[in-house]
Amino acid sequence: MVFSKLRKTVWEALISQRLAVWLLGLEIAALFAGSYFLAVNREVMGAMSGxxxxxxxxxxxxxxxxxxxxxxxxxxxxxxxxxxxxxVESLRRKKGGLITMLSPQIIHAGFLLILMAHLMSSLGASKITGQLAQGESARLPGFDIHLNKVEPGQKPYAGIDILSGGNVIRHGVLAPNHPLFFRGYGFYLQEVMTEPFPSAFIEVSREPGAIWALFGGILFTVGTIMLVLLKTRHE
Amino acid sequence: MSPGGAMSPIWFFWAWAALPLYLAGIFNRRFLYAGCLAQAAYLLARGAMIGRVPLVGPHDTLIFLSASLAGFSAFFHAEPGKIKMYRVLIGALAALFSVSAMLAKPFSGALPPVLSTYWFELHVGLSFFSYAFFGIGGVLGILYFLNLERPDGSIDKNKAGIEKSQYRFILTGYLLFSVAMIAGGVWAYLAWGTYWLWTAKELWTSIVWLFYSLYLHLRLRPGWYGKRTAIAGTAGFILVLFTYLGVGLLMKSSHTF
Structure with a gap:
């Protein structure tokens, strides 16, 4: 009897919008504090995206x-x-029409995917940046990267080869906003320099949550569009 | 327009002309739309002159915001009494943004290569469209409390209508804001290898997004629909303004180029 009552109380708390409202409020308060600490401790906090x-x-x-x-x-x-x-509770109750019932759940699914993406990135993201001279190679876990050519100017770019066992397995051109993706790594052109010798700053990064964040964002958008259409018609 | 990059005074005339038009919009709504058109013409001419979408710096973005605010304000319909106060508030806000824009120096130089992407334009354009919707939501929140109180304190039909309009504007703004954030994430991933950076701008953007999520959930709670959500809708726009202007002025962030 007591166990059943307790289970009911816990279940009602877990499905309640009141809890969602409180948690959203507390999350906002935590981020308010964070914005202050980010602003006054730039040197320490700068390493957060390191x-x-x-x-x-x-x-x-x-x-x-x-x-x-x-x-x-x-x-x-x-x-x-x-x-x-x-x-789960909303789907169990099956209240309202199909779109009324599904649109908030699609938004929720998108939100959860975005959170999962952040969790994956927070656990497994990494990046390394280094300067490579034209014609120089660098060793990375599992492969080498070779800088063939750099071109400075208004539209800078760098030609690279990715090698494994001395064989070129991928060739690509890096430019701002045009990275190269290979085996879960992204290769980014940070800067091109001509002095004292032609070289480029190249960043190699891994962001395991990126694709899930994109899926989550798309789901979230689809659900919100459905909700906007629904509410514009009915409210 | 004149060759060599300098803007002909005739185009600045269109930018300045929006100001009296918005002030006249306080008396007649059609002037608001005329002001919007004048600023749209100015931005088009400026875009043609500098060879890119003019959405960099406070001059461009504030003009874009005031034109969007005036343009999207057309979606609100109500009886003459409320429309009068509505156009006063929209006209005053659009005029304020226009003056601020004209006091800021236009940036017409070449963009850093990292900003030359459609994802950036989509991110900024949608962000300011959403700010305009949130702004109208904020104005409707103020309108909710003006001359509409019943002696018994109950919500009359007209007030509920304003609150529903506010909700629709905010929900549409929320959609645009969310898509803008996704576009920003894609852009950041292609530019810097991560869709998220821990800087003040991202944090405040999250605060705005969470706050409007809170608003949308509050509206589902019994006892919160009405006066409280009207206040929340207006408070949200204050957060938006701080995220847009305050963070840039007071804090270093990823959006400083």
Whole structure:
């Protein structure tokens, strides 16, 4: 009896919009604090988008400066749980027409995918930047990168080869906003220089959550378009 | 337009002309649309002169915002009494943005290569369209409290109509804002190898997005629909303005080029 009552109370709390509202409010408060700490501790916080995954930085960072991010992650985890339960409950109740029932759930699914993407990136993202002279190669885990040619100017670019065992397995041209993707890595042209010798700053990064963030964003948009059409007609 | 990159005074005339037109829009709504057209003509001419979409710096973006605000304000319909106050608020806001735009120096130089992409234009254009929708939502929140109180404090039909309009504007703004953020993420991924950077701009953008998510959820709660959501809709636009202007002025972010 007591167990059944407790289960009902927990379930009602988990599916409640009131909890969602509170968690959204608390998340906003955590980010407010974060914007302050980002502004006044630029040097420490600058490393947040650095070479290592966010969680690696977070575990090593000073808690007095990162507590807001721990709080934000905690509230987001609760919000994700609340979102899942709320959607399950809505689908179980089957209230309203198909679009009325589905559009918020599609938005929720998109939101959850975006959160999952951030989690994946926070655990596994990495980047390394280095200067390569024209004609020079660099060794990366599993392959080599060779800089063939650099071209400065208004539309700079760099020609690169990716090699494995001495054989060219991929050839590409890097330019601003035009990276090359290979085996889960992205190759980005940061800067082209001619002095003291022709060279380029190349960034090699890995962002495992990117594709999921895109899927999530598309789902979120589709759900919101459905909701806008629905509400424009009915409200 | 004159060759050599300098803008002919005739085009600045169109940019300045929008200001009295918006002020006249306080008395007649058609002037608001005339102001919008004048600024659209100016932006088109400026785009043709500099060879790109003019959406960089406060001059361009504030003109874009005031033209969008005046243009999208046409979607609100109500009886004459409310329309009068509505056009006063929209006209005053559009005029304020226009004056601020004209005080800012136009940036006509070449863009850094990283900004030369359709994703950037889509990101900025949709962001300012969404700001305009949020702005109209904010104006309707103010309108909700003007001369519409019943002695018994109940919500009359007309007030509920304003609140529903506010909701529709904010929901549309939320959609545009979300798509703008996705476009920004794609652009950042192609430019810097990550769709997310931990800077003040991204954080405040998240705050705006979460705040409007909160607004949309609040509206589903019994007892919150009406006065409280009207206030929240107006408060949201204050956050938008801070994210747009305040963060750039007070904090270093990824949006400083």
């Amino acid at each position: 070479e290592f995954p966010l969680f690696v930085w977070l575990l090593q960072g000073p808690f007095a400066l990162t507590f807001w991010l721990w709080a934000a992650i905690f509230f987001l985890v609760l919000l994700a749980i609340n979102t899942v339960f709320c959607s």
